[in-house]
Amino acid sequence: MFKHQIRIAYRDVTVGNHVYYARYLDLLEIVRNEFFRTLGHPLLQLQEQGIIFPVVECSLRCHAAARYDDLLDIETSVTNLGRVQFTLGYEVKRGDVLLVTASTRHAATTMEERPTKMPTGLFEALKKETEGHAPSCPSV
Amino acid sequence: MFKHQIRIAYRDVTVGNHVYYARYLDLLEIVRNEFFRTLGHPLLQLQEQGIIFPVVECSLRCHAAARYDDLLDIETSVTNLGRVQFTLGYEVKRGDVLLVTASTRHAATTMEERPTKMPTGLFEALKKETEGHAPSCPSV
Amino acid sequence: MFKHQIRIAYRDVTVGNHVYYARYLDLLEIVRNEFFRTLGHPLLQLQEQGIIFPVVECSLRCHAAARYDDLLDIETSVTNLGRVQFTLGYEVKRGDVLLVTASTRHAATTMEERPTKMPTGLFEALKKETEGHAPSCPSV
Amino acid sequence: MFKHQIRIAYRDVTVGNHVYYARYLDLLEIVRNEFFRTLGHPLLQLQEQGIIFPVVECSLRCHAAARYDDLLDIETSVTNLGRVQFTLGYEVKRGDVLLVTASTRHAATTMEERPTKMPTGLFEALKKETEGHAPSCPSV
Numbered sequence: 091m092f093k094h095q096i097r098i099a100y101r102d103v104t105v106g107n108h109v110y111y112a113r114y115l116d117l118l119e120i121v122r123n124e125f126f127r128t129l130g131h132p133l134l135q136l137q138e139q140g141i142i143f144p145v146v147e148c149s150l151r152c153h154a155a156a157r158y159d160d161l162l163d164i165e166t167s168v169t170n171l172g173r174v175q176f177t178l179g180y181e182v183k184r185g186d187v188l189l190v191t192a193s194t195r196h197a198a199t200t201m202e203e204r205p206t207k208m209p210t211g212l213f214e215a216l217k218k219e220t221e222g223h224a225p226s227c228p229s230v
Numbered sequence: 231m232f233k234h235q236i237r238i239a240y241r242d243v244t245v246g247n248h249v250y251y252a253r254y255l256d257l258l259e260i261v262r263n264e265f266f267r268t269l270g271h272p273l274l275q276l277q278e279q280g281i282i283f284p285v286v287e288c289s290l291r292c293h294a295a296a297r298y299d300d301l302l303d304i305e306t307s308v309t310n311l312g313r314v315q316f317t318l319g320y321e322v323k324r325g326d327v328l329l330v331t332a333s334t335r336h337a338a339t340t341m342e343e344r345p346t347k348m349p350t351g352l353f354e355a356l357k358k359e360t361e362g363h364a365p366s367c368p369s370v
Numbered sequence: 371m372f373k374h375q376i377r378i379a380y381r382d383v384t385v386g387n388h389v390y391y392a393r394y395l396d397l398l399e400i401v402r403n404e405f406f407r408t409l410g411h412p413l414l415q416l417q418e419q420g421i422i423f424p425v426v427e428c429s430l431r432c433h434a435a436a437r438y439d440d441l442l443d444i445e446t447s448v449t450n451l452g453r454v455q456f457t458l459g460y461e462v463k464r465g466d467v468l469l470v471t472a473s474t475r476h477a478a479t480t481m482e483e484r485p486t487k488m489p490t491g492l493f494e495a496l497k498k499e500t501e502g503h504a505p506s507c508p509s510v
Numbered sequence: 511m512f513k514h515q516i517r518i519a520y521r522d523v524t525v526g527n528h529v530y531y532a533r534y535l536d537l538l539e540i541v542r543n544e545f546f547r548t549l550g551h552p553l554l555q556l557q558e559q560g561i562i563f564p565v566v567e568c569s570l571r572c573h574a575a576a577r578y579d580d581l582l583d584i585e586t587s588v589t590n591l592g593r594v595q596f597t598l599g600y601e602v603k604r605g606d607v608l609l610v611t612a613s614t615r616h617a618a619t620t621m622e623e624r625p626t627k628m629p630t631g632l633f634e635a636l637k638k639e640t641e642g643h644a645p646s647c648p649s650v
Contacts (some may be wrong), residue, residue, distance in 0.1 A: 237532055237549055239523065240524045240525060240530060241532065243524055243525055244520045244521065244523055244524060245520060245523055245525075245527045245578055247525045250520060250521055251523065
């Protein structure tokens with residue numbers, strides 16, 4: 091379970107001072123990016139090797155609204171793993187309050203967007219992250 | 231089935247010239263807004279009456295990438311309707327090519343974000359939109 | 371003077387129901403894109419010929435706030451023109467009310483971001499747009 | 511001189527892997543927000559007291575492009591200070607390389623967007639930040 095903190099800005103909220111729904115997906119990318127860096131496989135390095143991981147499916151469920159200046163904890167974990175695709179689950183919390191659950195499914199592709207296998211080192215690193223905990227986030 | 235065209239801008243795309251996944255949700259809002267206006271129930275007017283329709287759940291599935299300057303057709307229809315909640319399905323197309331399917335579930339709430347029933351006039355207008363066609367979009 | 375209409379969405383506004391300042395720059399791109407298409411030189415076509423026009427400088431002045439669902443008229447004109455750089459001025463209005471004035475200065479570059487001369491046909495088309503009117507927008 | 515680090519994400523960049531110009535303004539808000547917090551006057555707290563600081567003017571000058579996954583240092587300082595308005599200057603750097611200079615002018619207003627004087631405590635705190643250094647950023 092990887093955790094990253096993000097502060098909500100005016101740019102993220104709309105009328106009524108709640109985070110605009112699409113902005114959550116923007117935030118998830120930040121968390122994903124740091125998760126891969128922490129794993130030892132920064133997405134930029136993978137991109138430089140010719141492999142990217144576009145989102146092919148995602149879902150979002152909003153239980154309560156995040157507000158301007160909230161400091162959110164966003165947790166992510168690998169909920170499904172293959173050689174070509176993987177799914178991440180996310181929980182967005184303000185303190186102990188669960189605000190949003192989400193998931194993103196990614197396909198490994200070349201820069202020309204052809205499906206490809208992910209590097210073995212990355213697969214092994216992601217596999218370690220899936221062991222020993224039952225994912226609580228809904229899979230896509 | 232309501233249809234609206236949107237042109238993709240540089241702001242919508244990222245490295246590799248494909249639309250950034252969260253941007254699709256931004257585009258869906260534009261379509262929704264025009265759909266309600268066409269129904270005779272502009273969302274602004276409903277907001278001025280104290281009723282808003284925040285997204286409580288959404289999903290997105292990307293089949294192929296949209297690119298800079300693409301002129302997309304986005305179709306929406308009501309796939310589920312209650313007095314307090316409704317779900318819209320979407321298909322994003324470039325010509326005949328289906329790029330993205332999506333759905334958004336909305337709850338009618340007061341400005342203080344308490345659930346409320348939608349006005350009868352709106353319910354009837356949405357109901358007409360659900361008649362006579364089987365929705366092809368996945369419900370959330 | 372080229373004019374284009376844009377509808378403000380929830381994604382564009384923040385707490386207090388006014389358009390977030392950075393969003394105006396997003397809107398200006400939409401207008402620019404349509405302006406070049408109308409000139410007969412779509413930016414996509416120029417990009418495919420290896421020439422892009424990144425913003426090297428811009429300014430924004432907000433006189434009054436735009437709101438959710440406002441239908442804005444955005445006017446643009448060429449306020450300065452060289453072979454390698456040009457400046458556009460913008461006026462954002464709601465009906466007769468001037469809300470925002472802005473300008474963007476662009477450099478013609480190759481895809482590798484080296485300065486280059488713009489095609490003669492484009493230069494001539496832009497030149498026609500500068501004739502016969504004194505620009506009212508502040509140049510950058 | 512206040513300094514804050516921000517990592518560039520895929521959401522911030524466009525075709526050609528450079529940061530989309532409007533996104534810099536989004537990033538400046540993050541820095542501003544942390545600057546006021548560090549001063550002991552969080553913008554949220556001021557908002558709760560009924561005072562906000564919308565941008566009334568801003569400018570941006572791009573010297574070189576920021577890229578995906580760049581870790582940028584953004585410095586800000588008070589370049590002009592009155593009881594009702596103030597201007598911040600910014601420098602965006604990647605290591606020692608200056609990428610962008612910018613400025614934002616803000617007006618203190620009530621929630622109803624009427625001009626007002628800022629609280630004395632805030633004025634004094636901002637004044638301290640203007641002393642003893644000549645601003646290098648262009649004022650708006």
